[in-house]
Amino acid sequence: xxxxxxxxxxxxxxxxxxxxxxxxxxxxxxxxxxxxxxxxxxxxxxxxxxxxxxxxxxxxxxxxxxxxxxxxxxxxxxxxxxxxxxxxxxxxxxxxxxxxxxxxxxxxxxxxxxxxxxxxxxxxx
Numbered sequence: 001x002x003x004x005x006x007x008x009x010x011x012x013x014x015x016x017x018x019x020x021x022x023x024x025x026x027x028x029x030x031x032x033x034x035x036x037x038x039x040x041x042x043x044x045x046x047x048x049x050x051x052x053x054x055x056x057x058x059x060x061x062x063x064x065x066x067x068x069x070x071x072x073x074x075x076x077x078x079x080x081x082x083x084x085x086x087x088x089x090x091x092x093x094x095x096x097x098x099x100x101x102x103x104x105x106x107x108x109x110x111x112x113x114x115x116x117x118x119x120x121x122x123x124x125x
Contacts, residue, residue: 004064005037005057009050009082011071012042019046022070037062043077043085051085058093068100072109078102 006029010022022040030038037060041053048056050067057065067086069078086097103109 002063003036003061004066005039005062006035007050007053007057007065007067008038008040009067009069010040010042010046011077012045014045018042025070035066043081049085050082051089054085054089054095054097055093058089058095063095065095065097066100067097069102071102073102073104 008022008026008029010018012018019042022042026038026040029035037057039048039053039057041048041050043050054065054067067082069082071078083099086099089095090097
């Protein structure tokens with residue numbers, strides 16, 4: 001059976017928080033054991049860039065990859081930059097790549113937003 005990899009892709013930032021969050025998501029997902037390989041990548045600024053991560057997986061013999069954007073909504077990065085990197089990697093390597101949707105307006109995200117608001121409200125004096 002073919003190995004299936006999951007590649008999270010974040011925006012990238014000069015601030016460390018973005019990278020740390022993507023790395024933390026990657027570790028949490030890896031612990032669940034649902035994918036043979038879990039990697040993270042970025043669109044800009046941080047490394048590995050998405051295309052480089054995909055090329056590395058192909059070099060390691062992975063033939064199927066799911067790319068999952070860690071973005072809330074569709075935008076230029078999710079509809080153009082990420083898809084272009086995916087298309088390049090597919091052309092160069094022949095790996096098969098499925099592309100997941102961004103998080104979106106999902107009730108599970110609403111639960112997190114409400115939890116964060118309650119935490120903040122508790123700090124009001």
